[in-house]
Amino acid sequence: NKSKLWRLHQMKENNKRKEMEEKTRRAKLAKEKAEQEKLERQKKKKQLIDINKEGDETGVMDNLLEALQSGAAFRDRRKRIPRNQGKNQFYRILGALLICTYEAAIPSILSLYL
16 A cells, blocks of 8 residues: 555656656757847848948848848837726726716706706
8 A cells, every 4th residue: 555655656756857857858948949049130130230331232122121021120119008998997987977877867857948
C-alpha cells in the first residue's frame, strides 16, 4: 500500500518536473526567437539608414513598398487611449431616465391643455 502511494507520488513529481522543464525550454526558445527577430529588424533598419547615407536612390521605393506591405511602416504608432467609459455610461443612463420621465409626464401635461 505504502509502496503504491510512494510510486504515485514519484510519478506526480516526475510529471511536474517534466512540465517545468518543457515550460522553461519553450520560454527559452521564445526568448531566442524574439531576440533573433529584434536583430533582424535592427539589421533592416540599419540597411535603410545606410542606403540613405550613401545617397543611392535605387531600392528606396522597393524598401518603402515592402515596409507598407509588411505593415512595418505603421508599427511604431502609439495606441489610442480609450475614452472614459464610465462618464459616457452615466450620460446614457441619465438620458434614458429623462426619456422615461417625459413619457410618463406627457399624458398629465396634455390633460391640462385639453
